[in-house]
Amino acid sequence: MSKYYLNYLDELESEAIFILREVWAQFDNPVILFSGGKDSILVTHLAKKAFYPAKIPFPLMHVDTGHNFPETIQFRDDIIKDLGVELIVGSVQESIDEGRVAEERGKNATRNALQITTLLDAIESNKIDCAIGGGRRDEEKARAKERFFSHRDDFGQWDPKNQRPELWNIFNGRHFEGEHFRAFPISNWTEMDVWNYIKRENIAIPSLYFAHEREVVWRQDSWIPNSEFLVLEDHEEIVTKKIRFRTLGDITITGGIESDADTLEKIAEEVSGMRQTERGNRSDDKRSESAMEDRKRQGYF
Amino acid sequence: MLDNNQLLRFTTAGSVDDGKSTLIGRLLYDSKSIFEDQLEAIENTSKKKGHEGVDLALFTDGLRDEREQGITIDVAYRYFTTPKRKFIIADTPGHIQYTRNMVTGASTANAAIILVDARHGVIEQTRRHSFIASLLQIPHVIVCVNKMDLVDFSEEAYNKVINQFEEFSSKMLVRDVRFIPISALLGDNVVNRSENMDWYQGAPLLHTLETMHISSDINKVDARFPVQTVLRPQNDTHRDYRGYAGRVASGILRVGDEVTVMPSGFTSVIKSIDTLDKSLNEAYAPMSVSITLEDDIDISRGDMIVRSNNKPEALQDIEVMLCWLHNDSAKPRAKYSIRHTSNEQKAMIKEVVYKINIETLDRNTENKDLRMNDIAKVKIRTTKPLMIDSYRDNKTTGSIILIDDATNETVAAGMIKY
Incomplete structure (x- = not known):
């Protein structure tokens, strides 16, 4: 008799496919939040599997801060073409131009928090009732308590103390007009699981994840890439280093690490030996102990 | 690894x-x-x-x-x-x-x-x-x-x-x-x-x-496949494809198996079991797959595909060990929505048989109010039959939740035929 059990990656895959199909069955107008980072690429890949041989039956949505890595935008456009699905773009620049939000000031100013308004506006104007994200519970302590189906009130806010219990595999996505849900199909994956799966499935990811030469500056314990948005301090100096990125966010806040890992095998090997969390290089999480929880409550990804 | x-x-x-x-x-x-x-x-x-x-x-x-x-x-x-x-x-x-x-x-x-x-x-x-x-x-x-x-x-x-x-x-x-x-x-x-x-x-x-x-620990005997959604690509390569998407709850389903669709009772034979990577000869719990049948039958979310020689019970009156999850107590004889696998019906708590005192594990047949954190044996009546197994045999087809239609909140979770 052959083995009748799944290995851990197959079980995680099956669980994510189940969640994605539940979203499609329970909501009228879902989207995948697509950032061009590996987690949203993974969710998109899993959605392809969930609905095969049909194509993904809902759009991808990108909240564009305007502070992108050019590679990410190219990658996004390619994947949209390949899947034949619609792309919705919410533009932070437009939110600024319309006076909905104001740019942060100061040395470490970012557009990270501004995304919340743009995201919620895009959800409202496109009548989206479920935004599927690539958030994982192992990423950050506030995320450890996140549900697969996570309710947002009509202001887009998360109330972590008043979440719907999720038992077995029964998910309750019922909501009133104006409210929406966030769904997290890869809640139970760790960074290592993501890399092992990307390697196994040979999923295409942006070149930024692989070691490459880049102009960078040392800031807040990581290598921040040079870009048109970078304002140098007096003591700072631009150098060229062989680096890669563990996560992708805005070009202004995503720090790289020095690395020679230029294949998926080498990346997986490198990640397994890592002693810092992947978000350790994200200055948006370093602002305070509850930085993520505070942003999530307001409606962040 | x-x-x-x-x-x-x-x-x-x-x-x-x-x-x-x-x-x-x-x-x-x-x-x-x-x-x-x-x-x-x-x-x-x-x-x-x-x-x-x-x-x-x-x-x-x-x-x-x-x-x-x-x-x-x-x-x-x-x-x-x-x-x-x-x-x-x-x-x-x-x-x-x-x-x-x-x-x-x-x-x-x-x-x-x-x-x-x-x-x-x-x-x-x-x-x-x-x-x-x-x-x-x-x-x-x-x-x-x-x-x-x-x-x-x-x-x-x-x-x-x-x-x-x-x-x-x-x-x-x-x-x-x-x-x-x-x-x-x-x-x-x-x-x-x-x-x-x-x-x-x-x-x-x-x-x-x-x-x-x-x-x-997984039930490999009773083949149960709750249908989540129907896949109809209608593209050039799959013009007439009609796949039933779901995750195998228990048991093993094989191509060629004679199956019954619950609750309609129509029978057919499994034609293919598909995934993006390959078509399979068999699927077992907890695999997510798409199943096609030899016959064109009307099947939608909430239906369950099972092997014809091993069916769950279709019941409207069920005994459930319920855990009350919500701040709002249960209202006597109030109606709730009941979710069982991908199926949703209306339901009423007809009777609280007893509450369990979870400090002493004694049964309490006097106080029958259901408040948050209470665990109680109850009798539930649903508007249409649910295709159930006992929770002891099958966690997926033996479990339910209750949703309050006024608030959309999940108010209780239960184990069937406990």
Whole structure:
């Protein structure tokens, strides 16, 4: 008799496919939040599997801060073409131009928090009732308590103390007009699981994840890439280093690490030996102990 | 990790003093799953609070309110991996007012860790946690007799706890109970074998979790396939394709199997079992696949495909062991929406047969109000039949939730024919 059990990656895959199909069955107008980072690429890949041989039956949505890595935008456009699905773009620049939000000031100013308004506006104007994200519970302590189906009130806010219990595999996505849900199909994956799966499935990811030469500056314990948005301090100096990125966010806040890992095998090997969390290089999480929880409550990804 | 490594989900329940957080911190720390920046953050907090050394318990504090109050309120999920398995911990609070969180954490667990303080032995909380593990039919229970360092690593103290536990647990339905003497604080028998307890011949906790046999816990007999959605690509390569998408709840389905669609009762034969990667000859739990049938039958979400020679019962009157999850108490004879697999119907609680006093485990037939954290045997009537198995045989087709239509909240969860 052959083995009748799944290995851990197959079980995680099956669980994510189940969640994605539940979203499609329970909501009228879902989207995948697509950032061009590996987690949203993974969710998109899993959605392809969930609905095969049909194509993904809902759009991808990108909240564009305007502070992108050019590679990410190219990658996004390619994947949209390949899947034949619609792309919705919410533009932070437009939110600024319309006076909905104001740019942060100061040395470490970012557009990270501004995304919340743009995201919620895009959800409202496109009548989206479920935004599927690539958030994982192992990423950050506030995320450890996140549900697969996570309710947002009509202001887009998360109330972590008043979440719907999720038992077995029964998910309750019922909501009133104006409210929406966030769904997290890869809640139970760790960074290592993501890399092992990307390697196994040979999923295409942006070149930024692989070691490459880049102009960078040392800031807040990581290598921040040079870009048109970078304002140098007096003591700072631009150098060229062989680096890669563990996560992708805005070009202004995503720090790289020095690395020679230029294949998926080498990346997986490198990640397994890592002693810092992947978000350790994200200055948006370093602002305070509850930085993520505070942003999530307001409606962040 | 090897290709055949499995995923094991376990739950822990505990309150501030019994060392639960320390145990989890220890498992994560000794299996090298805590990263340097996380450790640094804990070190800083430990110093601020004036603790000596690193307080591993701080690692499991999540939300700001919990950090401020120093307690776990909700279920938090933790992850760690060893060369043998991937683990998901459902870390739940242990006090009686968080029974619903314990039930939630227990619902998906392969195993439960129950912590007993070696100094105090089996207490009310131990009984309650064991009862929940038994109620939710967690297949494996590991009783960790903790704080052995505070009883001089005494075998006698350990045996006393075992005897106490076995005395009360004989009434419960747990198939596999194991005992391990540990010190979460010092690390004895957690990841590494204790050097202080030569008299203990068994394996340390982590080794037990890594090697415990779990693949036979899945029901492989009763083939059940609840349909989530129908896939109709209508593209050039799959013009007439009509696939029923779902996850196998239990049993094994094979191409060529004669199947019945519930509740309509139509029969057909499985034509193909498809995934993006390849078409399969068979699918088993918990695989997500798309199934096509030889005949064109009307099937939609909420239907269930089963093997014709082994069908679930279609019932409108069901007995359920219910855990009330919500602040709003149950309204007498009020209607709720009931969810069972992908099926949703209306339902009414016709009768509360008895409530269980979860401190004494006695049945209470006098007070029948259902309030938050109550566990009660109830009779439910649904508007249309549900295709059910008993929870003991099949967790997926034997479980339900109730939703309040006025608030959309999940108010109760139940186990059928308990």
